[in-house]
Amino acid sequence: MKMIFALCLSVLAAKNLVAQTLPKQTVKGVITDKSTHFPLPGAAVSIPALGKGAATNEKGEFRLADVPVGRHNIQVNMMGYEPVMLQMVEVNAGKETVLEIPLTETVITLKGAEVTVKRGEGPVSPLALASARQLNIEEGMRYAGTRNDPARMAQNFAGVSGANDGRNDIIIRGNSPAGVLWRAEGVDIPNPNHFSTFGATGGPVTILNTNTLRTSSFLTGAFPADYGNALAGAFDLRLRNGNKDRYEMLAQVGFNGFEAAVEGPIGKPGGASFLVDYRYSLIAAVHALGLSVGTGATVPKYQDLTMKINLPTKRAGTFGVFAMGGLSNIHFIPGEDSTDLYNSGKYEVLTTSNTGVAGLTHSFNFSPKTYGRAFAAISAAESKMDNFENKDEIRGKRRMDLDYSLIRTSFGYRLDHKFNARNQLSVGASGEKMQLDMRNRRIKDGDDDLSEMVNASNGAWLGKGWMNWQHRAGNDFTFNAGVYGQYFGLNDGFVAEPRLNMKYDLSKKQSLTLGLGLHSQLQQLEVYYNETGGSLTNKDLAPTRAMHAVLGYDQLLGERLRFKAETYYQHIYDAPVERAPSSFSLLNYGADFGFPDKPNLFNNGTGRNYGLELTLEKFLHKGFYFLFTQSLFDSKYQGSDKTWRNTAFNAQYVTNFLIGREWTVKPGFSVGADSKVSVAGGQWYTPFNESATVEKGYVVYQEDKAYSLRNDMYFRWDLKFSFTWELGRTTQKFFIDLQNLTNRKNIYTRTIDTETGVVKQVNQIGLFPNVNYQFTF
Structure with a gap:
């Protein structure tokens, strides 16, 4: 702490070098x-x-x-x-x-x-009236503990639970993070994270780049008809255009890596533009120089690229080309001191994950009242994993290998027509071809040899369509009624889902919102291609379905102070469970890195989520702001044994308090401080059957006590200091973010030694100083 204090003093002293004339x-x-x-x-x-x-x-x-x-x-x-x-x-x-x-x-x-x-301050999506808000990237980057990650920024909002230092999963209202729809530039995209291994829904480092994003929409339930195939929520991201008038550059180094970006006009200024941003793993670069970074032989290596080209034309509207993707790999070397969040330390693990999406868009105003937008895109997600026994530092028998690839080709069109100020009709349709190539072999519990779990090279079509009518009875009342439908070609499954949401302004400072609707989500494609005896026993699974109901109240307590409350109920049905009575349900998918390769599933599981969310937000004014959110909820499910249990995501309460202050020390030099405290209920878990584990030589759980025990509560305090220099035509920004300032030992998971039955606790990240420097010119 003395070093940090000295650093702050030295930075403050540097203000005397700033020119007296304020840059413009x-x-x-x-x-x-x-x-x-x-x-x-x-x-x-x-x-x-x-x-x-x-x-x-x-x-x-x-x-x-x-x-x-x-x-x-x-x-x-x-x-x-x-x-x-x-x-x-x-x-x-x-x-x-x-x-x-x-x-x-x-x-x-x-x-x-x-x-x-x-x-x-409302959401970017014009049809979202309930359970929706905008994510202002500049605002989110002020928050402590976010690591410049949009997913971690969203974890500050009411109804969202993170409580995981190693992964940025978005857990909304007790739902699985696998139930979140990710969308970029109007295109549904795969999990946008590095190290997004098979079976995980989050990652430690994001591919998304805050320097390339503009204000986006975040929806937490009862979303309108233009969002589908999702149970929990939607994150609708938008890339910004490059500067069309002049060239601008950025250099940055921090937790997410070394970064360089350039943007500017294509051809004559004032027309087309481009934006390109590239990052490379900081730890990998330092390690390549032969320097120790404190991770031993286990070095995460990753790189990502984001780009967008904006091409307006005189008569044909605007064309857009965008792409984002990341490459990542890591090699876990076993050893006594290697147990961490991602590896037990007993096996040698080689993991590679690559993710990317590229697309073409075209938008056109047919008239001042009619707008159309088309897209065509291709996305790919690839995971490879090899797992070996390791004895005496010699690679032993292969225990598992996975080669997974999912390519999605999609296209679609959206049309909005405003008849007048009161009435608007919006319709859209899209098609998606999914191609899965997957081979998964592992040693089953109790076996000695590798067994082939999945060996698939198959495709499936998904068609989606929606329609929404928006009516405004006056400036104070807006009503949306719509329907979403989809067809899944693999098993000829079809669903139609009505949606309704409305907003009524009680006064200039008070409003009520209501959201109702049916929602569904297909199972992960690999679930359908799980083979048993040469047959696809899960092929006929229907989507998991849910009924959402949300009631909200919003009030401005002053010009810059806002209070919001929402209460909700979700009834979930048709969740896949086992045919024999058990506690298993796919509603818990995404809680671990592994994938539940269960055959013979059928849609007979249920679940329910309900809760209350409170938000008190002071918008930035005279350098001061704060955000307080309180989420109280309960999340339960039933497996085929018809017993109500906690879901893996039932934290029951999440409290976030974030407060910040900015000071202009001198013209062109400003200082900021931001502090965040997070408290959340402990994770529920299933205890080991220690004696049976030792007897059989593989991990055995007490299934009759599934999710019956609970970890201690999660607590974290983050403190961030930031400094901004404006020098001529350049801007320099520096921050140090002290995450988990109290070095609390929040538990991540438990492991058991199959030979001795000894159970060990793996903790999450301790005190972590995240330093970042940015230079724009």
């Missing part, structure tokens, strides 16, 4: 209709505190030059549309501030009525 930058962007994305000419954009303003041109674009660096409130007004205020927008010297601001058309305009300026 350009703020620009585009104003569009929220429903049809049509550019709005003639909108007034201003920074009231500076007396600066501009009107949008025929393309809906605006430009405010010579804006001093710092934070500014930006207001947008246009006749016939609800005014919007973007508060505390950050302006840096090293990069132009580019904004995309959608406006909502007013239904009723009364002469002499008081104009209420909305904050623009």
Whole structure:
């Protein structure tokens, strides 16, 4: 701590090197209709505190030059549309501030009525009214403990549980993290994490890059008809466009690796643009230089790339090309001191995982009231794993090998038509071809030789379609009614699901929301191709289904203080369970790294989740902000034995309190501090049958006591200090994030020695200082 204090003092002393003249930058962007994305000419954009303003041109674009660096409130007004205020927008010297601001058309305009300026804090998705909020990337990057990971940023929201230092799984309202739909640029994508091994839904390091993302939507239940094949929620990510007017660059080094990015115009400025960002594992780079990084022979190696090209045309709309992907591998060397979050230390494990998606989009405004968007994409997820016994530092018998590849080719189209300010129709359809190539061999419990569990090279089609009617009875009441349907070609399965959500403003500061709907999710494709005796015993499994009901209340307690409460109930049915009475259910899938390769499953399991979520949020003002969330819930399930049990994700309570402060020490030099405390209920687990484990030589559990014991509560305190220098046309940002400041020993899992029956506890990460430096110019 003395070293950290000295570092802070030295950084503060460096402020004397900052020029007295405050650097200036350009703020620009585009104003569009929220429903049809049509550019709005003639909108007034201003920074009231500076007396600066501009009107949008025929393309809906605006430009405010010579804006001093710092934070500014930006207001947008246009006749016939609800005014919007973007508060505390950050302006840096090293990069132009580019904004995309959608406006909502007013239904009723009364002469002499008081104009209420909305904050623009709602979700990006125009159809999401309940259980949805936006993830502002700049805001999320201020939070302590997030490691610049969007998934970990979302764990601060009500209803979301993380409580895992080694993986960034998003557990929503007691559901499996496998129930979350990931989407980027309107395309459903695979698990976007490095080391996303077969059977895991999260990862220790994300492929997603916050420097390439713009404000995105995060939905936690009862989502509208344009989201499907998901039970828990949806994370709808959007990549930002590169700067179309000038070249800008970024260099960064931190926990996520060495990073370099470049963006700028293609051809003449003001038209097409590109953005490319590449990262390489910091630990792997340091290790390659022959330096010790404290991980011994086990070195995680990974790299990722994100890119986007934006190509607007005069008559044919806008084309977009995007891609993101990552390569990762790790080699676990067994030893007495090698037991950690990812390996028991008894076996030698070689793991490789590669993930990527690339797509082409085309958007076109047929008229000011009609908008269409098409996409075509291909994504791939690959995992390879080899597991060997290791005795006397010599590789022994192979215990398991896995070669897994899933390629998805998809295409789709969406059409939005606004009849008038009150009524809008949205429809969409997509198709997806899934190709699975998988060979999985392992030594079964009690056997000595490898057995082939799956040897599949098969494909399946998935077709999806949806329709939604939005009606606004007035400026204070919005109603969505829709239906989602999908067809699964492997077993001719079809589902149709009605969706309804609405929002009613009780006053200028209070509103009620309601969400109702049926939702379903297919099983993982490898479940359907589990072979027993040469036959696919799981081929006819139907999707797991759920009924969602959500009621919410939102109130502004002041201009910048917001309170929100939501209560919900989820009834889950048709969950796959075993035919013989047991405690097994696929509702617990995603709790471990392994995959439950169970044959002869059928849709007879049930579950239920219900709870209450509270949020109290102070938006950034005069350098101060805080966020408090409290989630109280219960998550239970029934296997084929018809006994109600806790799910693996039933933490029952999650509390997050985050508070931060920013100071402008001197023109061009600012300091920030952010602190976060997280408390969550302990994980439920199934105890070992120690005597049976020793007798049989493999791990045996007390299945009649499935998820009956509980770990101690999870507690973590993070503290983050950040510093920003604005020097000429450059910006430098530095932060040190002290994660798990108290070095608490939160439990991760338990292992058992099959020879002695000794049970050991594996703890999560202790005190972890995460340092990051960024330079933009």
